[in-house]
Amino acid sequence: MQSIIELRISDELRGRFRRARNVFVLTGAGVSAESGVPTFRGGGKTAVWKGMPFDVISSARMVERDLAAVWEWFDYRRSLLEPLEPNPAHMQIAAWQDQFDEFTLVTQNIDGLHQKAGSRGVIELHGNIWRARCVTCHARYDIASRQSRPDACFECGDALRPDVVLFGEMLPAGAFEVAAANAQRCDVCFVVGTSAVVYPAASLPEIARAAGAYVCEVNPERTSLSEVCNEVLTGKAGEILPLLTKNVFPGQSC
Ligand code: APR
Numbered sequence: 001m002q003s004i005i006e007l008r009i010s011d012e013l014r015g016r017f018r019r020a021r022n023v024f025v026l027t028g029a030g031v032s033a034e035s036g037v038p039t040f041r042g043g044g045k046t047a048v049w050k051g052m053p054f055d056v057i058s059s060a061r062m063v064e065r066d067l068a069a070v071w072e073w074f075d076y077r078r079s080l081l082e083p084l085e086p087n088p089a090h091m092q093i094a095a096w097q098d099q100f101d102e103f104t105l106v107t108q109n110i111d112g113l114h115q116k117a118g119s120r121g122v123i124e125l126h127g128n129i130w131r132a133r134c135v136t137c138h139a140r141y142d143i144a145s146r147q148s149r150p151d152a153c154f155e156c157g158d159a160l161r162p163d164v165v166l167f168g169e170m171l172p173a174g175a176f177e178v179a180a181a182n183a184q185r186c187d188v189c190f191v192v193g194t195s196a197v198v199y200p201a202a203s204l205p206e207i208a209r210a211a212g213a214y215v216c217e218v219n220p221e222r223t224s225l226s227e228v229c230n231e232v233l234t235g236k237a238g239e240i241l242p243l244l245t246k247n248v249f250p251g252q253s254c
Contacts, residue, residue: 007243013231016188016214017248022102024186025093026179026204030193030219032113034087034238037080039193049073060168063135063161071149074162078129078143086117089192089237092245094118099249104182108194108201110164123179125171125201131163176200183208192218192237196225205229 017023029039049057056062057073086094094117097103105122107114110129114122132141134153140163143149153160165171180203183189189208196202206228209215217229218240226232233240 007233007235007240007247009233009244009247010231013188013214013216014248017244020187021100022186022188023096023100024104024183024189024204024208024213025096025106025192026183026189026194026201027093027105027107027109027114027192028194028196028201029109030195031089031093031107031237032084032087032109032111033193034089034236035084035111035113037084037109037111037113039195049076055167058164058166060166063166067135067159067161070162070166074129074164075149081111081113081129084111084113086113087238089241090114090117090119092241093192095245102182102185104179104186106179106182106201106204108198123175125165125175125179127162127164127172129162129164132160133163135159135161171200179204180207183213184211186211186213189213189215190218191215191225191229192241194219194223194225195221196223 029037033039048054057070062070090113093105093114097105097119105114105119107122107124108126110126112128112130130143132143132149134156136158137153137156139153139155141150141160150160152158183204184207186208189205191205194202202225205215205225209228215229216231216233217223217226218233218237220235233244
């Protein structure tokens with residue numbers, strides 16, 4: 001466990017974060033790793049389901065070919081997520097939202113743990129595993145637990161699919177545009193727990209940097225974004241984010 005002394009934060013980051021009025025945070029699977037959510041990549045391996053790489057089972061083509069198999073994968077993922085709780089990284093990010101004049105949280109995660117930690121207005125770039133959507137009229141349904149997943153759309157009677165952005169699909173209308181506009185206006189941008197290989201999400205820190213924001217990455221491993229960032233804090237988000245807050249805003253608890 002790192003202590004305040006070990007977490008080397010530049011004076012630049014301390015000053016910028018302390019003076020910041022508009023903060024932007026982009027998260028990926030790594031922010032949920034300490035809650036027990038398996039990441040897709042990192043540690044040199046990728047997730048596989050019944051011999052299929054996750055980007056095959058989680059694809060638009062698979063919805064056309066075998067929707068039942070897609071639901072089996074997402075029912076399994078939901079069964080893994082159901083007992084899991086937010087970790088200190090989620091809690092710290094939720095606490096930040098009331099600390100600045102403007103705060104934007106954009107996530108690639110579909111696990112709903114940011115919302116469970118109390119984050120409001122989360123921009124979900126890749127959808128949410130706790131929702132289903134009609135393949136025809138796009139009506140959306142909350143899925144509290146596995147048992148309650150409706151078999152078909154109550155509006156038009158057609159099939160439902162996970163309300164998640166699958167490989168080969170566009171992001172939800174407007175989500176990226178709002179995220180990009182907010183990234184352009186922020187003073188400080190944190191990139192937490194993403195391998196930054198999936199676009200357009202990975203372009204958001206680049207947009208923030210180009211607009212003059214101070215960009216800081218939090219990740220135990222270097223990523224393709226590390227070069228673009230002004231500063232990299234190497235380690236686990238659940239340890240670093242609370243320490244960073246204590247260091248920059250002494251006397252403030254999560
Ligand atoms: N704290 C911070 N970062 C962590 C932690 C941790 N405790 N544990 C792992 N990481 C980092 C890994 O080093 C890796 O860089 O989190 C990153 C996870 O990367 P991915 O698994 O590729 O997840 P992500 O970047 O969110 O993937 C993007 O790809 O699979 C699709 O749609 C899916 O939203 C996902 C997108």
